[in-house]
Amino acid sequence: MQQNDDRLIIVQTLVIVFLCINILLIVTFFSKDSFYTTMRYILFAVTLLSDSIILIMSDILLILAYFRFAIQSGFCVIIYIISALCTFITPITLTAMTLERYVAICMPLRHGELCTIRRSLNSILIIHCISFVPCIVVLSISFASATPSFYTQVKVCSVESFIFHRWQGHLRSAIGQFYFLFMCVIIVFSYVKIMHVAKAASGEKKKSSLKGLKTVMLHAFQLVLCLIQLWSPFIEAYVLEINLSLFINVRYFNYITFILVPRCLSPLIYGFRDELFFHALKYNLLCGIYKKPSDVF
Template sequence: MASNNSLSGGGILVRRVNYRVILVQVLVSAFICINLFLITTFVMKDFFYTTMRYILFAVTLFSDCLFLLITNVLLILSYFGFTIQTWLCLIIFVVSSVYTFVTPVTLTAMTLERFVAICIPLRHAELCSTRSAVYLILLIHGLSSVPCIVLLSIFFASATYSLYSQERVCSVERFILYSWQGHLRSAISQFYFLIMCIIIVFSYAEIMKVAKAASGESKKSTWKGLRTVILHAFQLLLCLIQLWCPFIEDAVLQIDLMLYIDVRYFNYITFILAPRCLSPLIYGLRDKMFFNALKYYALCGLYKKQAAG
């Protein structure tokens, strides 16, 4: 009887997880398709890839697509219990780790671009040129690689040769051999987000000063820039909470397995998927020029006049 109850409980667990995995596939597929359409719109109009804020927007779209794709693959591998060799997991981990930071660091760079455009308008063309955008993208990826480089340097120095040929389920915990490595990784991430938050708050305060002093059309443009900074801050907050999720999930796992599954599902939807879906809302829909271009390509040129603007 006890065995039957156990089997029944296991069946319920599998059905619930199946439903959730399917829902995640639908959401991830939808978000990736939307982002790919936005990237296509960006490429089709010359003005977009000669303007820094749109170039940085395209970087976030590409980063979000890659991040969602990799995390979804890891989710499926983990759910079905597929094991892969350490060297292959290492490649997946490097890309995932770097692009965990690319989006928030790019959001910070976009905030600084808005700060320059509103607070130092006379130097905007000089500081935010296409050449500067290329250098900035390289800097963003360089800064985003530092946490991964630190963690892997410790792993390479500590891991035995046989570890590279072992087959296990791929996860970041596979490269954390000592508990202090996890604490170091968390500390670096918290430091990054502290710096980003300081930049966001500074930009917000300076733009607020300009907004109060501005008038007419300038005031309207400044307040729009201020709202964009607030949305970037909200995205960064969700990304920051993502760093705390593993600690919360580990604590919940000690209490109840079903609660752990519920919490992990909620965290994935709220703090991994949601922040990566706000970029299309912030720039794809709120930006008039980009929205007109989207409408033009989505409706096969029926709104040619609006998109031409």
């Protein structure tokens, strides 16, 4: 029991730290006109909001499960919809950010035309619509399979609450893996194209291309972590049949590695690696004491 208490405290500490970082980055995003009028920063803000929401919702579910606090299925449906939506928003937005880097490096003359504010807002709408499809499929099948008493039941909320048959879990995983396969193809395509430009370029263009290449690689790594998150329920279900104590350890490891860690990589990739954003972030963090750039404010 003491070990579980320690783990809960560790998770709460990590969630609070990541949320504080995300809030600071969101404040920085709105502190400069060029951030909320540039496509890559707009998409970055979308990932920050999505990551913050998934951190909050997953933490709520963790606390409810820890204290065995039961809620009505209707509220659980709302929590699931928000969580499922945000689960896909982040990787799909990362893919869109990768395409933006591809256009900026491989098609620089068309970048201003293709990456306008209007197109950014349209992209956000498309991202949310695509992200909502798996949720609609899972809930439609669940509602069709559920008995009338399901909607009035009071239980501990979890994703498994909506899985009535084994094949539903496989279908949910298959949809997720199809999405991530498609996103991986886009990222690999962008990586190959940017690498080709980097090899042929020289001077500042080569430096910019290599930096874009590293960003794409980091996006790919984050996408892999998000993909493994979809496999976690199957791994945990298998481990549960072997040993309950081992199951608790595996679930704790999966939560830290495949839910919390991917949600802290976005600040690392754009919040600290982007020079302009980093200077603005440092300015806000030090309450205006830091004044490197006349070009920051």
